[in-house]
Amino acid sequence: MCKYLYFLILVGVILSCSDDTTDTTETYLPTPLALEVPTVFSERILPPILPVNNPLTVEGVALGEKLFFDASLSGDGTVSCASCHISSSAFTDNDQFSTGINGNRGTRNSMPLFNLAWNYGERFFWDGAASSLEDQAFEPVTNPDEMGNTWPNVVTTLEQDPEYPELFRMAFGEDEIDSVRVVQAIAQFERTLISANSRFDQFLLGTLELTPQEENGRNVFLMETKGDCFHCHGNPNNPLWTDNIFHNNGLDATFTDLGLGRITGDPADNGKFKTPSLRNLAFTAPYMHDGRFQTLDEVIDHYSEGLQDSPTIDPLMKSVAQGGVQLSEQDKADLKAFLLSLSDEDFVGNN
Amino acid sequence: MKKWSKLLWVFTLLFFISCSEDENDENEVTLLNVTLNFSHNWDGEEVTNADFNTLKYTNANGEQMSIELLRYLISNITFKPLEAERIAIDGYNLVDVTNNSGLSMTINDDISAGTYEIAFTFGFDNEDNSDGAYLDLNSASWNVPMMLGGGYHYMQLEGKYLATDATEVGYQYHAIRAVDITGDEPRFQDTFFEVNLGTITITEDTTITVDMNIAEWFKNPNQWDLNVLGQQLMPNFNAQVMMFENGQNVFQLAN
Numbered sequence: 017m018c019k020y021l022y023f024l025i026l027v028g029v030i031l032s033c034s035d036d037t038t039d040t041t042e043t044y045l046p047t048p049l050a051l052e053v054p055t056v057f058s059e060r061i062l063p064p065i066l067p068v069n070n071p072l073t074v075e076g077v078a079l080g081e082k083l084f085f086d087a088s089l090s091g092d093g094t095v096s097c098a099s100c101h102i103s104s105s106a107f108t109d110n111d112q113f114s115t116g117i118n119g120n121r122g123t124r125n126s127m128p129l130f131n132l133a134w135n136y137g138e139r140f141f142w143d144g145a146a147s148s149l150e151d152q153a154f155e156p157v158t159n160p161d162e163m164g165n166t167w168p169n170v171v172t173t174l175e176q177d178p179e180y181p182e183l184f185r186m187a188f189g190e191d192e193i194d195s196v197r198v199v200q201a202i203a204q205f206e207r208t209l210i211s212a213n214s215r216f217d218q219f220l221l222g223t224l225e226l227t228p229q230e231e232n233g234r235n236v237f238l239m240e241t242k243g244d245c246f247h248c249h250g251n252p253n254n255p256l257w258t259d260n261i262f263h264n265n266g267l268d269a270t271f272t273d274l275g276l277g278r279i280t281g282d283p284a285d286n287g288k289f290k291t292p293s294l295r296n297l298a299f300t301a302p303y304m305h306d307g308r309f310q311t312l313d314e315v316i317d318h319y320s321e322g323l324q325d326s327p328t329i330d331p332l333m334k335s336v337a338q339g340g341v342q343l344s345e346q347d348k349a350d351l352k353a354f355l356l357s358l359s360d361e362d363f364v365g366n367n
Numbered sequence: 368m369k370k371w372s373k374l375l376w377v378f379t380l381l382f383f384i385s386c387s388e389d390e391n392d393e394n395e396v397t398l399l400n401v402t403l404n405f406s407h408n409w410d411g412e413e414v415t416n417a418d419f420n421t422l423k424y425t426n427a428n429g430e431q432m433s434i435e436l437l438r439y440l441i442s443n444i445t446f447k448p449l450e451a452e453r454i455a456i457d458g459y460n461l462v463d464v465t466n467n468s469g470l471s472m473t474i475n476d477d478i479s480a481g482t483y484e485i486a487f488t489f490g491f492d493n494e495d496n497s498d499g500a501y502l503d504l505n506s507a508s509w510n511v512p513m514m515l516g517g518g519y520h521y522m523q524l525e526g527k528y529l530a531t532d533a534t535e536v537g538y539q540y541h542a543i544r545a546v547d548i549t550g551d552e553p554r555f556q557d558t559f560f561e562v563n564l565g566t567i568t569i570t571e572d573t574t575i576t577v578d579m580n581i582a583e584w585f586k587n588p589n590q591w592d593l594n595v596l597g598q599q600l601m602p603n604f605n606a607q608v609m610m611f612e613n614g615q616n617v618f619q620l621a622n
Contacts, residue, residue, distance in 0.1 A: 136506060251512060335598075
């Protein structure tokens with residue numbers, strides 16, 4: 017009897033040792049991370065889109081941040097995501113077209129990155145080519161004008177790195193590295209880039225008064241008979257300051273870049289580009305999908321006097337035959353003051 | 368004797384229980400699912416988003432026109448049984464023809480078999496039209512600026528028309544609560560309206576199709592001239608009242 021008892025104890029010890037070994041070397045349960053939703057959003061708009069197949073975790077976000085800033089993802093080790101998405105510029109750069117590997121340049125202006133989890137339609141890029149944030153992160157790595165790498169090469173590089181296998185194990189429970197996990201981690205990090213502390217946000221929260229010029233600028237923004245910016249760019253009840261959909265805003269009479277039309281194949285979508293958020297304009301020049309406008313004054317002049325007619329111009333573009341809404345110089349200055357009140361110094365690390 | 372007495376009690380109890388169950392069966396009400404579908408036509412010709420973006424319609428004023436965007440809000444759906452209290456369905460529905468969303472809504476387990484007068488409100492009544500109150504509508508940028516009274520749009524109909532000089536010009540037929548802001552104080556006039564779809568007998572799970580004749584917005588009683596009333600209509604008090612008047616015959620039950 018005693019012999020069987022010893023045998024059972026021995027088996028029990030072996031099994032418990034075996035379990036311990038498995039726990040410490042193969043699996044890891046990442047720590048769930050709750051996205052902190054700013055009050056100015058939670059009181060006004062729907063919750064962020066957080067995919068169930070890529071939940072935020074502390075370890076996943078940390079890995080994504082490391083990957084975002086790591087130039088080894090590019091073909092020659094010189095370009096990272098952060099090369100064109102610089103934190104002090106609200107995660108864009110200030111070039112008309114960003115410089116990728118070998119000095120190659122793209123054809124579109126780098127988009128700023130913030131509040132991406134509130135893109136309810138989940139169409140990313142200027143032309144909506146990506147249908148999720150994860151999908152978006154796939155493209156630049158292999159684009160010859162951006163990071164110019166191959167995914168197998170990226171995976172090999174990361175596998176041979178002394179830190180990444182362990183970081184992937186902590187983020188995803190196992191140390192296997194593949195492209196899906198790379199973009200999942202980057203997307204997790206990008207979802208944590210939240211901008212919601214501009215002067216206007218503070219006004220909405222009741223902690224700050226707007227200047228008279230900013231107030232008049234807000235009225236120019238909201239009046240259909242003046243700027244009528246709000247139909248595409250949100251309003252105080254939708255403080256994303258974008259509708260996240262696609263419009264032809266009268267930049268060109270003919271198109272060299274079809275925008276959304278290139279993706280859908282529908283001629284009615286030619287010349288349509290995603291409405292950018294008006295947050296952080298102080299840091300994100302130049303403007304438009306092709307970075308054609310160096311200053312906010314040029315942007316306002318465009319809507320006031322510079323509209324170009326075309327078959328797909330948005331019906332919201334008014335007085336096209338006259339070139340636009342014909343704002344007075346005072347209204348232009350006030351509108352600019354209001355637009356700058358949407359910039360968030362905290363987000364770019366100025367405070 | 369005692370034994371018979373006990374048996375009698377048991378039978379009596381069973382009798383009452385069975386009667387009680389029968390009564391429940393008789394009073395049990397089966398609740399049905401009613402689906403409201405929203406369809407659209409131009410004087411009888413079906414309109415979907417596949418018809419958008421081309422100048423294929425001619426309005427009552429003779430302008431060729433296209434539709435590029437159509438979305439509208441309905442609320443306060445009610446089912447009024449004969450000689451009984453009106454059943455109000457909570458919530459609202461944003462019909463977005465452009466994106467094929469909100470074209471169908473199902474009312475689950477609120478309606479029993481019977482004959483009802485069915486109605487809804489186009490837009491929001493003043494009590495419901497509370498500024499910023501609905502997160503989904505805010506997220507859809509459906510708001511009306513506070514300087515125009517706040518609250519929400521009732522409809523956004525946009526597209527282009529062929530102007531008198533033969534150029535294509537954009538129009539924005541946006542319906543809101545009428546407001547005149549030219550004086551010291553804003554002056555409002557209600558422009559939401561009840562749409563009575565008539566009487567329907569419901570005996571099983573049912574689908575009801577509500578049809579909007581888009582051409583009616585430009586026709587009756589006000590023949591709409593887009594050359595005059597094509598843009599900046601939100602702060603145009605008279606235009607909003609005219610939209611209200613033209614909207615009265617826009618909706619009907621589909622055959």
